[in-house]
Each structure stands twice: as structure tokens, then as C-alpha cells.
Amino acid sequence: MILRPEDIIKKLSDELGERLLDSSIRERYDGHVNKVIQKHLYLKVERDYLHRTVSLLREMTILHVACPMATKENEDFLELVYSFTLFFAEERFKELPVMITVVLPKDDLRVRSCTDIVPGILIMEMEAQEMLGVLVEDIPDKRRFFTPECLEAGYHPLRKKFETKAEEATINE
Amino acid sequence: MQEILVLILFILMTVVTGTYIGLVCKGVDRKLASYFQARIGPPIWQPFWDLKKLMLKQTIIPENAVKWIFTGAPLLALSSSVLLLIYIWIPYFLHLTGMGNAFFMKSGDLILIIYLLMVPAIALVVGGFASGSPLATIGAQREMVILMATELPIAVAIVTVAWRMGTLAPDAAPFALGTVAAYPFWGGMGPIGIIGGILLLFTFLTVIPAEVAKIPFDQAEAETEIAEGLVAEYSGKHFAFFQLAEGIKAVAITSLTVVMFFPQGFTALTGYRLEVSGVNITIAADIFFFLFKMFIVYTLAITIVRVSMARLKITQVSRLFILIITAISLSGFVLIYLDPAILKM
Amino acid sequence: MSKGSTYKLQIGPTHPAFKEPVRFEFEVDGEHILNCDIDMGYTHRGIEKVAVERNFIQIIYLLERVCGICSFSHPMGYCLAVENAADMEVPARAKYIRTILGELERLHSHLLWTGVAAHEIGFDTLFYYTWTIREKVMDSLEAVTGNRVNYAMLTIGGVRRDITPDLVPMLRETVDYYHELYDKASEILLDDLTVRLRSENVGILTYDQAVNLCAVGPTARASGLAKDVRVDYPVNAYPDIPWLKAITPRDFGKEPVGDVYDRFIVRVLEIKQSIDIIEFCLDNMPEGPIAVETNAIKMINSLKKIQGEGIGRYEAPRGEVSHYHILDNREGPVCSKVKAPTYSNIISWVPMFLGAEIADIPLIMSAIDPCIACADRMSMVNRSGNKFQMSASDLRKLSIEKMNRIRGIKG
Numbered sequence: 001m002i003l004r005p006e007d008i009i010k011k012l013s014d015e016l017g018e019r020l021l022d023s024s025i026r027e028r029y030d031g032h033v034n035k036v037i038q039k040h041l042y043l044k045v046e047r048d049y050l051h052r053t054v055s056l057l058r059e060m061t062i063l064h065v066a067c068p069m070a071t072k073e074n075e076d077f078l079e080l081v082y083s084f085t086l087f088f089a090e091e092r093f094k095e096l097p098v099m100i101t102v103v104l105p106k107d108d109l110r111v112r113s114c115t116d117i118v119p120g121i122l123i124m125e126m127e128a129q130e131m132l133g134v135l136v137e138d139i140p141d142k143r144r145f146f147t148p149e150c151l152e153a154g155y156h157p158l159r160k161k162f163e164t165k166a167e168e169a170t171i172n173e
Numbered sequence: 174m175q176e177i178l179v180l181i182l183f184i185l186m187t188v189v190t191g192t193y194i195g196l197v198c199k200g201v202d203r204k205l206a207s208y209f210q211a212r213i214g215p216p217i218w219q220p221f222w223d224l225k226k227l228m229l230k231q232t233i234i235p236e237n238a239v240k241w242i243f244t245g246a247p248l249l250a251l252s253s254s255v256l257l258l259i260y261i262w263i264p265y266f267l268h269l270t271g272m273g274n275a276f277f278m279k280s281g282d283l284i285l286i287i288y289l290l291m292v293p294a295i296a297l298v299v300g301g302f303a304s305g306s307p308l309a310t311i312g313a314q315r316e317m318v319i320l321m322a323t324e325l326p327i328a329v330a331i332v333t334v335a336w337r338m339g340t341l342a343p344d345a346a347p348f349a350l351g352t353v354a355a356y357p358f359w360g361g362m363g364p365i366g367i368i369g370g371i372l373l374l375f376t377f378l379t380v381i382p383a384e385v386a387k388i389p390f391d392q393a394e395a396e397t398e399i400a401e402g403l404v405a406e407y408s409g410k411h412f413a414f415f416q417l418a419e420g421i422k423a424v425a426i427t428s429l430t431v432v433m434f435f436p437q438g439f440t441a442l443t444g445y446r447l448e449v450s451g452v453n454i455t456i457a458a459d460i461f462f463f464l465f466k467m468f469i470v471y472t473l474a475i476t477i478v479r480v481s482m483a484r485l486k487i488t489q490v491s492r493l494f495i496l497i498i499t500a501i502s503l504s505g506f507v508l509i510y511l512d513p514a515i516l517k518m
Numbered sequence: 519m520s521k522g523s524t525y526k527l528q529i530g531p532t533h534p535a536f537k538e539p540v541r542f543e544f545e546v547d548g549e550h551i552l553n554c555d556i557d558m559g560y561t562h563r564g565i566e567k568v569a570v571e572r573n574f575i576q577i578i579y580l581l582e583r584v585c586g587i588c589s590f591s592h593p594m595g596y597c598l599a600v601e602n603a604a605d606m607e608v609p610a611r612a613k614y615i616r617t618i619l620g621e622l623e624r625l626h627s628h629l630l631w632t633g634v635a636a637h638e639i640g641f642d643t644l645f646y647y648t649w650t651i652r653e654k655v656m657d658s659l660e661a662v663t664g665n666r667v668n669y670a671m672l673t674i675g676g677v678r679r680d681i682t683p684d685l686v687p688m689l690r691e692t693v694d695y696y697h698e699l700y701d702k703a704s705e706i707l708l709d710d711l712t713v714r715l716r717s718e719n720v721g722i723l724t725y726d727q728a729v730n731l732c733a734v735g736p737t738a739r740a741s742g743l744a745k746d747v748r749v750d751y752p753v754n755a756y757p758d759i760p761w762l763k764a765i766t767p768r769d770f771g772k773e774p775v776g777d778v779y780d781r782f783i784v785r786v787l788e789i790k791q792s793i794d795i796i797e798f799c800l801d802n803m804p805e806g807p808i809a810v811e812t813n814a815i816k817m818i819n820s821l822k823k824i825q826g827e828g829i830g831r832y833e834a835p836r837g838e839v840s841h842y843h844i845l846d847n848r849e850g851p852v853c854s855k856v857k858a859p860t861y862s863n864i865i866s867w868v869p870m871f872l873g874a875e876i877a878d879i880p881l882i883m884s885a886i887d888p889c890i891a892c893a894d895r896m897s898m899v900n901r902s903g904n905k906f907q908m909s910a911s912d913l914r915k916l917s918i919e920k921m922n923r924i925r926g927i928k929g
Contacts, residue, residue: 028602031757032610032804038752040602040829064745065732065862066831067840070855083829083842087745093757095750097829099842120732120865146559157567210646307527311549311876388640389712392877483712484640486877487549 002088003060005041005096012043015056019049022101036093044101050082051112053100058117062087066097068124071132073160078104080111080134110135131158183266184259191258195420196220198468202476209480220420224413232409237305246300247407247414253292254421260286261428264350269438269459282348283331286429290327290384293418294320297393297403300415304406312402315487316386316393322494323383326376329502333373333509334358334433340513354436362509363516369508370434376502377430381474383494385423389482390490427470428463435466524552527876531560535638535880538888546876554871556864569854574600574674574821575814577850582668584856585889587630590623591834592856593672595841598753600674603828603845604821611806612676614799617755618689619663619671620832621792621799625696626655627835628785628792631887632707635782638880639716644706651699658692661685674817676809689800696793704786708770717778721870721882724776733866735837735859736784737886739766741776747833759798765791778885785887818849834859836887860889 003011009023022044027037045053057063067083081101088094102111113136115122125136126145133156143149147157155162200217207214234243294316301313337358338347345352359370383390393403404415438459440446447455485493524547531539539560545553565584569577581592594616601608629652636644656666662685663669671677681689707713723733728741738745746764748756756762767774770783811817830841837859846852863886870882 028605029607030613030752030754032613032755033758033802034760036752036757062729064734066838067829067842067855067857068861070827070842070844070853072844072846072853081827081842081844083840085751085831087750092749093752095745095747097751097831099827099829118732119730120862123861123864144559145557146562148559157564210643211650212646307525311527314548391640480643482641483636483644483710483716485712485715486875488875489715 002091002094003086003096005039008041008057008060008086008096008098009043011060012053012056016045016049016053019046020053021045038093039096041096041098042101043098044103047102047104047111050100050102051114051117054082054084054114055117057084057086057098060086063118065118065121065124069128069132071158076106078106078109078132078134080104080128104134109133110137112137113139115140130156132156133159183263187259187262187266188255191255191262191421191424192417194464195417195424196224198424198471199420201468202471202479205472205476206480209477220416224416227408227413227416228410230409232411233406235305235406238406239303239305242299242303243406244411246296246303247411247418250293250296250300250418251414251421253289253296254418254425257286257289257293258421258425258428260289261350261425261432265354265428265432265436265463266460268351268354268436269440269463270456282346283335283350283353284348286350287324287328287331290426291320291324293422294384296418297415300407301393301403306406308402309405312393312405316403318487318491319383319386319390319393319494322491323380326494326498326502327380329499329506330373330376331433333369333502333506336506337509350432354432357437358434363512365515366509366512369505369512372501372505372508374430374434376498376505377433378470378474379494379498381426381430381470382478383490384426385419385475387475388479389485391484392487392490423471423475424467427467427474430470430474431463431466438462523547529879535883537634540883540888542871542879542883544871544876544879549875549877551871551874551876551879554868556867558864566854566856569856570850570852573849574818574851577854578672578674579670581856582670585858586667587627587889588623588834588836588839588858589668590619590671591832591839592841592858594620594832595830595839595856596843596854597672597674597830598832599828599830599841599843600821600845600851601828602830603826603843604674604824606675606810608676608810609807610804611680612808613754614803615677615681615808616672618681618796618799619659619669619677620754621795622655622659622662624835625789625792625796626652626659627887628789629655631785631835631884632782635778635881635884636713638884639713641710641713644710644713647706648703651696651703654692654695658689661688673809673812673814674821675811676807678809678812680808681803686800689796693793693797693800696789700790700793704790707786708783713782714779716878717782717881719775719777720874720878721778721885722776723866723870725774727869728776728866731865731869732862733837734862735834735887736781736788737837737863737866739764740774740780740784742766742768742774745838747831747838751831753832755799758802759795762791762795778881781885821845822847822849836860836889837863858889860886863888 005025009025013020013023020043022042024042026040026042028040030036030038043053054063064085064087065083066085070081070083072079072081079101081099084098084100086096086098088096104111111134113125115125122139122141123145125139126141126143128134129136129139129142130144130147133154144151197217199220200215203219204214204217234240298313298316298320301309301316334353335347338345338352338356341356341360342352345355359367362370382388386394404412407415439462440455440459524545527544527546528541529544530536530541541557541560543555543557544551565580569580572580577596578593581596582589584592629648633645633648633652636642636648659669660666662681663671663679671679723737723741725742728738728743733741733743734745744764744766747753749762749764765784765787767780767783769787772780772783774780811820824845825847827842827844830843832839839859840857842855843851844853866886867882870885871879874882
């Protein structure tokens with residue numbers, strides 16, 4: 001059964017109540033001869049209710065992780081944007097991208113792992129741990145994946161305060 | 174005394190010619206294969222240049238290797254391949270020239286050849302295990318499996334041929350290569366026997382790529398899987414010896430097939446002899462005919478098979494040889510055994 | 519084989535089977551694999567960090583170099599994301615040109631993969647044949663874009679160069695060439711006995727595993743999960759093609775098992791689909807402008823006024839490419855997240871390897887068509903089992919020492 005975005009928002013707000021801080025639907029058109037409307041669903045939930053939201057979405061249909069967590073960083077907060085897609089297999093152009101934003105205070109960067117609902121999110125959470133310094137609780141594999149083990153602890157490349165620097169390469173040192 | 178000198182001269186000539194022809198065959202095989210693959214490929218003399226380059230390169234012995242085995246294995250492989258070639262070529266050429274020689278006619282025999290066939294492979298295995306690399310260990314294990322799997326078909330084929338010699342020529346030594354060359358295998362066989370003979374020939378042609386480690390049976394040296402496995406740690410002159418040994422062994426085993434199944438020379442087939450001042454020069458035609466037959470077997474069994482198939486897995490290979498090819502060779506034996514009885518009926 | 523006799527086999531980072539460095543650690547019993555661990559990070563270039571310091575147009579060229587084979591897909595995802603964030607409407611002609619280029623890239627990538635997979639199983643003849651056939655599409659790409667890889671054809675809001683009428687006959691000739699060759703090529707690839715012996719029932723990924731591990735692309739479609747971004751999410755000219763569908767082994771008449779042979783089938787059938795799509799686009803190409811704005815500076819200035827975020831999704835030859843870009847009144851995005859299809863398929867390697875043989879390792883590894891992009895370091899394990907890592911400066915020091923040694927020997 002194909003759910004419309006409006007129905008999904010209603011279902012989530014029934015379950016979560018006030019924890020669903022914000023929701024919006026954006027539309028996009030494509031196609032030249034055959035015009036198609038594609039909707040995108042944007043949600044904002046409280047950090048502790050992310051896991052619940054994701055499991056509710058998983059109950060609806062096949063949940064697929066589209067993109068690793070994007071970040072918006074300012075002085076006090078770090079926002080994580082999770083990108084999922086809900087896959088309704090029955091008709092064309094019925095995949096619904098769902099973006100969930102959670103806000104983490106900078107002195108308490110942790111979020112609960114969703115690997116028990118969608119095992120495929122494991123690598124993205126490992127990357128968030130090493131690149132952003134976000135502690136993902138209950139993650140099955142705590143090791144570094146993309147960065148080497150000899151990298152100093154506390155060095156999280158994708159945070160604003162770590163700038164890239166170029167080394168001058170010379171032959172005769 | 175003079176006989177021994179002539180023999181030593183023959184042996185030296187065999188070694189030099191055998192090496193040269195082994196490398197030329199390798200080069201022609203690569204050139205033919207590249208034509209099949211829609212590309213130009215290396216020139217025919219490429220193996221010679223490769224060998225020369227390898228002798229010039231630095232020989233590195235890994236820290237983990239057992240040094241005396243590591244350096245000894247290539248020498249063992251080369252010397253046993255050369256020995257194998259001598260034992261196959263010299264009796265045959267002695268038979269062609271009509272110069273009987275008791276030493277080779279009675280003791281240079283097929284059973285010794287079965288054992289000699291195994292020695293270069295064992296040298297490779299031992300060299301692989303002594304390399305101290307896990308990939309070489311895997312390659313050596315696989316080579317052992319192939320070695321064990323191909324033994325029974327070869328043994329059945331050779332015993333059948335010897336049994337046939339026993340019925341065709343009761344006075345001559347049945348396992349001697351000279352006998353096999355003198356009394357062609359197909360002589361006096363009925364249709365059932367010919368089918369059996371074809372099955373045996375097929376077995377032998379299947380065993381050839383396994384003995385020389387070419388696709389589809391080159392699991393020991395699989396380039397993409399275990400990075401040239403067995404010989405992964407060899408470089409420089411040791412690797413050159415292994416390459417030479419491989420080339421010579423290929424010549425040896427294809428010559429064995431020709432001697433066992435198609436030994437008739439040019440003179441025997443056409444009955445044409447040309448004598449110039451007492452020296453029979455159709456011997457040269459015989460030798461070229463032999464090399465031509467050997468080259469055909471080489472192309473059929475090694476080149477064409479190598480370009481038209483993928484590499485099989487070691488479990489599939491062992492199943493193929495131990496079950497299917499053994500069954501084929503045994504049925505060949507049974508058919509040939511029953512053939513005289515059926516002919517009498 | 520006794521139970522306790524397992525040993526650890528390290529394959530990688532450099533190995534003739536791999537085109538890019540990745541390290542596997544297998545626990546092996548004889549020839550059977552019991553356990554598998556993956557370590558990546560060998561070609562990480564920190565592109566997302568670099569992207570934050572570039573402006574909008576520079577990022578297109580940066581993202582092209584994420585991967586050589588799918589070098590059209592990453593800028594495509596990026597442009598879609600930014601156009602999504604800025605609510606930009608792309609002209610119709612640009613959409614069709616983008617589709618043609620995308621399908622040409624898919625064609626060359628699938629032919630490359632078939633050759634690589636054939637080489638992994640030792641079938642060099644197939645490798646040479648498919649790569650010879652591939653030259654035709656590389657010539658077309660060079661004629662249309664000027665380069666064999668890294669096309670630099672995209673800009674935000676359209677394409678940079680037009681497919682002029684004098685290029686069309688050449689593209690039609692390419693399409694006819696592949697139409698003629700296709701039946702013979704698919705017979706050689708799919709009906710050969712030794713290929714099937716090597717690839718059937720190897721590296722199986724079941725439907726449920728594909729769903730849970732978020733597999734994408736031909737890897738997922740071979741398991742029966744019919745996900746294809748071209749069919750699920752409207753991009754470019756794909757909505758106009760009525761017969762477009764996600765290809766699974768059912769189209770070949772076979773129930774999907776999820777082994778390597780199924781992946782062969784999916785990719786070979788997709789070659790046919792690509793040729794048909796290119797023909798459709800050439801037949802129905804609309805007239806019109808090729809970009810919203812051709813001047814780069816004006817484009818950057820107009821994007822500077824935007825604040826928002828956008829997701830861009832596209833079907834690369836290997837699967838779904840997803841980009842997420844956040845724009846915040848700057849000359850470039852504030853955050854760029856790039857997800858290549860192999861990123862999603864890495865975890866699928868683990869269930870595929872369990873129960874396989876060592877001989878299957880290169881085939882399974884290349885079955886998901888890996889295109890790995892990470893950082894360069896070197897990891898070594900010495901005899902006592904201690905691991906130590908060498909960083910880029912260590913490697914540089916070692917190579918300078920070696921050079922001095924050689925210079926010392928020479929003079």
C-alpha cells in the first residue's frame with residue numbers, strides 16, 4: 001500500500017506527539033513530455049526519539065539509507081541530517097525521500113545507533129563517529145573505518161575547527 | 174668407448190635442442206593465443222629475451238624462507254625436466270636412426286618416466302612451501318592436489334599401452350619406449366579397440382594442461398587469486414630456472430604423447446629413403462615430422478584450450494580428474510582389453 | 519581438515535585481483551572462508567572537506583575526480599542536489615543530453631566490468647574481446663565531450679556543450695554497432711560453461727540481506743530487489759521513457775538467487791537497455807537552450823542568495839549515487855555529503871564471502887563492481903603479529919632513503 005507523505009506525517013505525529021518538532025513536504029517536478037511530481041519529506045525530531053521514528057518508518061515499508069549524515073554546525077549545536085528513502089515497490093516514481101534532522105548540543109554529542117533496525121547504516125555511523133566525533137551508542141563495531149588507527153584521538157576531520165593544510169613537498173630535506 | 178662418447182654427444186645435443194625448442198614452442202603458443210584474442214601479441218623470440226632479462230635481475234630471497242630448499246628447488250625442477258626430456262627423446266631417436274642401444278632400449282622405460290614426471294611438480298611444491306608466504310602455501314597445496322589427482326589417469330594410460338605391447342611384441346620389453354616406438358599402438362585393433370584408444374588419447378590430452386599448469390588447470394599459479402601463488406616469491410635466476418623447467422616439461426610431455434600414440438616416422442609412413450654417400454638423410458625428415466606432430470599436440474592441448482576456457486576451482490578440478498577422467502581412462506583400458514576377444518568372435 | 523587448523527589470510531591492500539586498494543582479512547580453513555573483515559581507507563582523499571572550501575562551479579570538477587569510471591554520476595548527483603535546493607528548472611534539451619551521456623557512461627562501465635570479471639576468473643580471451651568492443655563507446659564519448667573520462671559536461675542548471683547535428687550520425691553508428699554485436703556478445707558472456715561453473719552459486723546475497731544491508735544497483739537487483747533510481751525517482755529524461763523498468767534476472771527467465779551469475783545477467787541486459795535508451799533520446803531530442811545560465815560567475819552569485827538543502831539521487835552504473843548539499847548564503851555549500859554506490863555495497867561483502875572458497879575471492883570482490891575512494895596509508899603485519907602503520911610521511915622518508923641508496927651505488 002502506498003502511503004502519501006501527509007499520511008506519514010499524521011501517523012508520526014500521532015505516535016510522537018510533541019517530539020516531532022517540525023515537518024514539511026517539498027515538491028519537485030521533472031520530465032519533459034511526461035511530467036512527474038516528486039515529493040520530499042523533511043522531519044525534525046528530538047534526539048532521543050530518533051530511534052523510535054526510524055523504527056516506525058521501518059514498519060511502514062522497506063527503509064533504505066540514502067546518504068551518510070550531513071551536518072550543520074554552529075556555535076552551540078551540531079545538526080545531523082539523516083537521509084532515508086521509503087521504497088514502495090509497486091509503481092514507478094513512488095520512492096519517497098525522508099530527511100530527518102536531529103539537533104545535538106556540542107557538549108553532549110551522542111545519538112543512539114539504528115543498526116538494529118537497518119543494519120546497513122553501520123558504516124555511516126562509523127564514519128560519523130570518526131569524522132565528526134559523535135558518539136553513537138550501542139554501535140556493534142567501534143573501530144575506525146576510513147581513518148587510520150594511528151590518527152590522534154580527538155581529531156575529527158569534518159568539524160569546522162580542523163582545517164585542511166597543504167604540506168610543501170621538497171626533495172632535498 | 175666410442176659408443177659412450179656418441180651417447181654423451183647425443184645427450185648434449187638433446188639438451189640444447191630441447192631447451193631451444195621448448196622456448197620456441199612457448200613463443201609460438203603466446204603468439205597464436207594472441208591472434209585468437211584479437212591482438213598482436215609478443216614476437217616469437219620473446220621467451221628468450223624474458224629469460225635473458227630474468228638472469229640479469231636481482232635475486233631476492235625472503236627473510237622467512239628456508240634458504241637451502243628455496244635455492245635448491247628450481248635447480249631440482251630444471252634438472253629433472255631435462256632428465257625427463259632425455260629419457261623420452263633419446264630412445265625414440267635411437268629407434269628412428271636404427272641404432273639400438275642396450276642401455277636405453279631396456280632401462281629407459283615408461284615407469285621411470287611416470288616418476289620423473291612427478292619430480293618437477295614436487296620441486297615446485299617444495300619450493301612453494303619453503304617460500305614463507307601464505308599465498309605460496311596455498312599454491313603449493315593446490316599443486317599437490319593436482320599432482321595426486323592426475324596420477325591415476327596417467328598410470329592407467331601407460332599400463333594399457335604397455336599391456337598392448339605385451340600382446341603385440343611378446344619378446345621385447347613391454348615398458349621400454351623403444352618398443353612403444355617400434356610397434357605402433359593402433360596396430361591390428363578392431364573398432365572397439367580404436368574407441369578405447371581414443372578415450373586414452375583424450376585422457377592424455379586432458380592431463381597435459383594439468384601437468385604444465387595452464388588454464389583451465391593453473392590453480393597453483395593463479396595470477397588473480399593468489400598473485401602467482403607457488404612462484405610468488407621467486408625472482409631473478411631462480412624464476413628463470415622454473416620458467417625453463419616449465420618449457421622443457423611441456424616439450425617432454427607432448428613428445429611422450431606423440432611417441433606413445435603416433436610414433437611412426439616419415440620413413441615408416443612413406444617408405445621413402447634417400448641415401449647420400451651411405452648416410453641416410455631422410456632421418457632429418459623423420460625428425461622434422463616428429464617435431465611437427467609434437468607441435469600439433471602442443472597447439473591442441475595447450476594453446477587452444479587455454480584461450481577458450483576460464484580457470485576452474487580446485488575442488489572442481491579434483492572432482493573432474495578423480496571421478497570423470499579416471500573413469501574414462503579405465504573404460505579405455507577395458508575396451509582395449511576386450512578388443513582381441515571381440516575380434517576373434 | 520581438523521577443526522583447529524584455521525589460519526588468517528590477508529589479501530590486499532595491493533593484489534593483482536584488485537584495481538583499487540582495500541584490505542581483507544579472512545579466516546580460512548583449507549580453501550573455505552569462515553570469517554571476513556574489511557578494512558578501508560587506503561585512497562581516502564578527504565573530498566568532502568575540500569569541497570567545503572571551493573565554490574559551486576569548482577566542486578563540479580572536484581567531484582568528477584572522485585571516480586574515473588562513474589565520473590559523470592557524481593557531478594550529476596551534485597547538480598541535482600543544488601538544483602533541488604535552489605528550485606531550478608532545467609531546460610528539456612539539457613535533460614536529454616544528460617541522459618545520453620549517462621547511458622554512454624553506463625555502457626562503457628558495464629563492458630569494463632565484464633572484462634574485469636572475466637579476467638578474475640582467468641578467462642583472458644573474454645577480457646580482450648569486451649575491451650575491444652568498448653573502444654567504440656569510448657570513441658563516441660571522446661567525440662561528444664572531448665575526453666574519455668572526466669567529461670566536464672555538466673553545469674548547475676544544464677550542460678555545457680551541445681550535441682550538435684553533426685555528432686548525431688556518429689552516435690547513431692555507435693548504437694547500430696552495439697545492436698548488431700549484442701546477441702553474439704550476450705551469448706558468449708552468459709552461455710559459456712566455464713563462466714557458469716565459476717559464477718553460479720558463488721557469493722550469494724539473499725533478498726532479505728539485500729533489503730537489510732541497503733544494497734544498491736545491480737548487486738541488489740540480482741537478488742530480486744528491483745530498485746533502480748531511474749525508475750523510482752524522476753531524473754532527466756527517464757520519466758518520458760514508457761518502457762523503462764528495473765532489470766532483474768527474471769527478465770532473462772531465471773529466478774533470482776543473488777549469485778555472481780545473476781549479476782552478470784543483470785549487467786549484460788542493462789547494456790541492451792542502455793542502447794535502447796540512447797536511441798530513444800536521439801529520436802526524441804527536444805530543441806531549446808542547454809542551460810539556465812551559462813555564465814559561471816552569475817550562477818555562483820545567484821546561488822549565493824539561497825539558503826536551503828537538497829538531495830540529489832542518480833543511478834550510476836554501480837548503483838545509487840546520493841548527494842546531500844546544504845547551502846547557506848555562501849559561495850559554496852556548507853556541507854557536502856557524497857555517497858558512492860560502493861559505500862552501500864561494502865557491508866554486503868561480508869555475507870557474500872562466508873562459505874566461499876579462496877578461489878572465489880576475486881570474483882566476489884569484483885561482483886559488486888567496487889569503486890573505492892578513500893585515503894592513502896600503508897598497514898603492515900610483521901612476524902610476531904604486531905601491527906604497525908606507516909603514514910604518508912613515513913613512506914616518503916623510506917622512498918627518499920631508497921633513492922639515496924641507489925644514488926650512492928651509482929656514484
